[in-house]
Amino acid sequence: MIPEEYKQYEKYATLAGVNWAGKWGDKEANLEKMKETCKQASMLGVNMIAFPEMSLTGYECGAEAREAEKPCSMHSEAAELIPGPATEEMAGLAKELDMYIIFGMPEIDPYDTNIRYISAAVIGPEGVLGSYRKMHLATPPVWTEYYCFKPGNTLPIFETRYGPIGVQICADFWMYPELTRLLMLKGARIIFNPAGSAMSPAKTEMIKAQTTARAQETQCYIISCNHVGKERTLSYYGHSVISGPGFPKFYKPLATSESIEEIVWATVSFDTLHHAKRIFRVKEAGNWKLISDEYSKLAESASQEK
Numbered sequence: 001m002i003p004e005e006y007k008q009y010e011k012y013a014t015l016a017g018v019n020w021a022g023k024w025g026d027k028e029a030n031l032e033k034m035k036e037t038c039k040q041a042s043m044l045g046v047n048m049i050a051f052p053e054m055s056l057t058g059y060e061c062g063a064e065a066r067e068a069e070k071p072c073s074m075h076s077e078a079a080e081l082i083p084g085p086a087t088e089e090m091a092g093l094a095k096e097l098d099m100y101i102i103f104g105m106p107e108i109d110p111y112d113t114n115i116r117y118i119s120a121a122v123i124g125p126e127g128v129l130g131s132y133r134k135m136h137l138a139t140p141p142v143w144t145e146y147y148c149f150k151p152g153n154t155l156p157i158f159e160t161r162y163g164p165i166g167v168q169i170c171a172d173f174w175m176y177p178e179l180t181r182l183l184m185l186k187g188a189r190i191i192f193n194p195a196g197s198a199m200s201p202a203k204t205e206m207i208k209a210q211t212t213a214r215a216q217e218t219q220c221y222i223i224s225c226n227h228v229g230k231e232r233t234l235s236y237y238g239h240s241v242i243s244g245p246g247f248p249k250f251y252k253p254l255a256t257s258e259s260i261e262e263i264v265w266a267t268v269s270f271d272t273l274h275h276a277k278r279i280f281r282v283k284e285a286g287n288w289k290l291i292s293d294e295y296s297k298l299a300e301s302a303s304q305e306k
Contacts, residue, residue: 002274006189009163009270015190016041016049016265017225019238019257024058024231025074031056031086034103035093041263047162048100049263050192050225053134053170054118056086056105059196060232065144071116072148079106079116083128087121091128100124100160102167104194106149107131116149120167120194122158129158132167136176155182163189163270170195173224174210177217184218184282189273193224198234204259208241212253215243219282221254221268228259242266245276 002011018037022030034051041049053059054075061072080086086105094101100123107119118134133152137145157164166183173180173193183191193211197203211224221244228238238259244266246252254266276282 002270005187006163006270006274010047010161011270012267013047013162013190013270014045014265014267015221015223015242016044016046016263017192017223017240017242017257018049018051018055019226019228019240019260019262019264020052020055021227021229021261022055022058022231024060025078027057027078027086030058031089034090034101037263038090038093038097038099038101041265042097042099044263044265045267046099046263046265048160048165048190049102050194050223051101051103052225052227053104053120053194053196054106055103055194055227058231059104059227060234061144061148062232065147069140069147072144075106075116075148079108081108081110082119082121082131084108087123087128090121091123094123095125095127098125100162100165102192102194104169104196107133109150117152118145118149118169119152120169120192122165122167124160129160130156132156132169134169134172135179136171138171155179155186157183157186157188163187165190165192167192167194169193170197173214174206177214180214180218180220180222184220188220189270190221190223191218193222195224195226197226197236199237204237204239207237207239208243208253208256211241212243212251215245215252216250219245219273219277219280221245221273225264228261238262240264244268245273247272247276247279
């Protein structure tokens, strides 16, 4: 049985993640390619689709970020407000296809236009729902995000007709499992992880293992999607994956991909999800709202201290 607070939502959804090969620095070409990919996904019956971290522009910072430890000119110039031109254009498509679309992009702070975030835009048939801003930026000297962006400090939930959803971005998901649990405690049943995960040893096993572990811990449906191929200097391994409850199995990837461009999708049941939550006694949002709110305040405070 589905709990009373979720009965107004759809009982099934077809979820998708994209192994994405974009053109670094070519926002217009990437936007058109995302639109075509969404149209292909619509023909597969997909209701919600996610593209990786910074898919609108490319993930890597320009050379000046590493060489001069200063903001990347490509991301600085390509960044947009949310809502803004790219998100409004995708909102028109989302309405036409009756689809929810999540994609990564550099976002301008509306109150300080000198600040940029690594963000994921969340768009539905009803319009631009908002954005999630990456909270844990990858650190120098290996990565250059800190030279170009500021960390976000909120963990929002987005209402959809398939229920509340949450978003994390790459390191937020791989390194901070408490954020995934907070999203579940706030009511999310679906969590998207748009990632920019480059090739290195054991990564193809990691994306599958951690996505499935988070799904088991929270009894949520989780979609991790990644870039594939070579960008500017980095190469990516793809292997986007969808995982979720599948009792009596404790470890259940629902759909997996390879190191090629492709859409990975799975149709999920919320009856199955809530059945698993009852078996594993995973706390529902209503009972733990006060605890969730307190944890959210602590997470926001910790982020601001950084």
